[in-house]
Amino acid sequence: MLSPLCQRSDMSMQTEHPITVHRRRERDGVPLNDRLLRQSVLSGMYRRVVAGSYVRETAWKNLKPIQQHLVRVLEVADRARGPIVLTHSAAAAIHTIDRIGARPNLVDVRIAQSGGGRSSGAVRRRALGFEGVELVEWRGHLVTSPAQTVVDLASEATFTAGVVAADQVLWEHRSGGPLARHDELLGAFDTNRRRGVGRVPAVLEFSTELSDSVRESEARVLLDRLGFPRPELQKEFVLPSGRTVRSDFYFPEQDHVGEFDGVGKYFDPDILAGRTPEQALLEEKDRGDALRRQVSGLSRWRTPDQRDPARLYSILVADGLPSRFPPPRKRA
Incomplete structure (x- = not known):
């Protein structure tokens, strides 16, 4: 019960x-040689x-x-x-x-x-x-x-x-x-x-229902701890080609887009959906270029940047996104 x-x-x-x-335990009638297995x-x-x-x-x-x-x-x-x-x-x-x-x-x-x-x-x-x-x-x-x-x-x-x-x-x-x-x-x-x-x-x-990956969730926490404004998630933009895309993070007061650039989109067969990694890379570049022309600022970072808060802080500040906190100490 x-x-x-x-x-x-x-x-x-x-x-x-x-x-x-x-x-x-499933020998199927075939003796298992423990020595060969080791x-x-x-x-x-x-x-x-x-x-x-x-x-x-x-x-x-x-x-x-x-x-x-x-x-x-x-x-x-x-x-x-x-x-x-x-x-x-x-x-x-x-x-x-x-x-x-x-x-x-x-x-x-x-x-x-x-x-x-x-x-x-x-x-x-x-x-x-x-x-x-x-x-x-x-x-x-x-x-x-x-x-x-x-x-x-x-x-x-x-x-x-x-x-x-x-x-x-x-x-x-x-x-x-x-x-x-x-x-x-x-x-x-x-x-x-x-x-x-x-x-x-x-x-x-x-927590939110809009975070599309574990790395995006990790980035949300890190952005908050580094003192950056809380972003809108998955904001839609219509590109000149007519294609609608969603940004990972959008900071409305600064008109600034933040994008976590994970490598999975270039190698995961499910995400590639028949495309080559080269095709996916070019499409992502074209998407980023078109999006950059629509907003005042755009920042992109990868996993190594996210693992180093001081590095991510520097990227975002250099791209024009303000923080209410001073920069964190760099790793030794």
């Missing part, structure tokens, strides 16, 4: 492996994702970090002896809630508060209990809902990481629509006020 807070599974949840996994791992041909489960290294490296973690989650779930409750980073991978930085090597599982949190094998057990926790059915197991997952992550992560998670769930341009609405995030927090009381409300207040 499911608890009253348990919901039916969502079609957007990930349920299948993105790559082939070879398992020692040699394959040591040589870099195969990688062990959890005990007894292996993938080809080339296939693994072609996965995005969120997909790599999903492989671990699926392997842990498939070998569990009974229903488990996936939470935190594991739940984020299932719901395709992306994040910045490395994922944990262990799979987060929620247990009763009396159980005592501990790690063993491929699992990290979190003794947080289930009172008021929103759960969703998933492949014979349970997983925290998108809203609950945001609250869990925001309660223990940095402010930036919490905003990234919340923006991902609220994202209105997501295929199939947002994973949750803002009032659902607030509702999940209202029933879980035991942890993260100081940070979570600030995260939810700052």
Whole structure:
């Protein structure tokens, strides 16, 4: 019997492996040579994702970090002896809630508060209990809902990481629509006020449904901390060609556009949509040139600039965007 807070599974949840996994327990009548297997791992041909489960290294490296973690989650779930409750980073991978930085090597599982949190094998057990926790059915197991997952992550992560998670769930341009609405995030927090009381409300207040990537979410937080005006997101401009484009950030008082120039648009097959990287680069240049002629100022930056606040500050100020704060100290 499911608890009253348990919901039916969502079609957007990930349920299948993105790559082939070879398992020692599935010999298919062919004896597995442990010595050769060890040699394959040591040589870099195969990688062990959890005990007894292996993938080809080339296939693994072609996965995005969120997909790599999903492989671990699926392997842990498939070998569990009974229903488990996936939470935190594991739940984020299932719901395709992306994040910045490395994922944990262990799979987060929620247990009763009396159980005592501990790690063993491929699992990290979190003794947080289930009172008021929103759960969703998933492949014979349970997983925290998108809203609950945001609250869990925001309660223990940095402010930036919490905003990234919340923006991902609220994202209105997501295929199939947002994973949750803002009032659902607030509702999940209202029933879980035991942890993260100081940070979570600030995260939810700052979050938006208009941030199109994790790097844009990260940039929003950084721009605010550097003292720049709060921008409008995804403002539309009509170019002379008649094409309508959206800017990442628009500062109306300064008539200034800010653009995070991620490299994915030039290499990701889904974004390229049949174009070559060269074609995508030229189209982006033409778009930027046309947009620059319509506004008073335009700034572009990439991931290395975003990782160095002093560098990003210098770029924006040099391009004419004012800040209410002095420049941050440069890294040594």
